[in-house]
Amino acid sequence: MREFALIDLLTASLPTHGSVVVGAGDDCAVLDLGLADRWVLFKTDAVVEGVHFTAATEPRRIGHKALARCASDLAAMGGLPTVALVTVGLPIGFAPTDVQEVYAGLNALARRLGVGIAGGETSASPDGLWLSVALLGTVAKDRCVLRSGGRPGDALFVTGTLGGSRRGKHLDFEPRVVEGRWLAERFPLHAMIDLSDGLAGDLRHVLKASGVGAELDANAIPISEAARATASGPSPEEAALRAALTDGEDFELLFSLATEDVEPLLTAWPTKFPHLSLSHVGVLTHEPGLRLRDDRGVRPLELDGYAHFQ
């Protein structure tokens, strides 16, 4: 069973609560816990040896990644992370100095983000190291950005560059918390998501939640140096584009907003974030489905990143 089918099955009959504004199916749970102007954001995520890192990964990077994944999801709602709980599963014989290094990576990112680590739990683990982080944050009620607000005609943007994150970025990425809050506070964003499953995969989540389609501009996709360096085969350029569309764990932000806001955004962005690119990669459409436009025309974009002529 594919991961998303399993999630659909598990989330079909969850008990709910009156405080839940948005439950499973967006980047974070959104809760109304009685704060006057703000909603609470709640997210949990885990990193597991053999899945998200290997036995050879430096412990400090593992701690960093565990918190960064959660923070990226809060960023995708325009949120401000505040406090985390950390549970760690330790294999027998795991060196105490390595545990300290895991926490050093976690703590360094927490300090940069202004996040407190308010407790947690340790457990023995029979098979490899794992960490689970639960992160709380808040967002102004009128600035919370969901996946479901995309509208036909919206311009689509991504931060940074995409593809090839397995060459290191998946362990060392900076969650776009500052950027997400700045965007949500200054611009009427319609939809936003962080890129964990690749641009094409995560855009499909937005399309499904918003009930729209999209057309991506192949020439505007910001292909990372890592994606270009690993591209091979008869057409390296095409392979690099496919990596940018389908490689996971970029942890950049994908968002949509009305076309009238495009020019003010493109004017303000480079002044505020001179070291992070922002790319206008496509448009949301009435017509359902995901398509790719390149020099040869417009074609459906398949799940594997191929755009086949029909």
Ligand SMILES: [Mg+2]
């Ligand atoms: Mg996410």
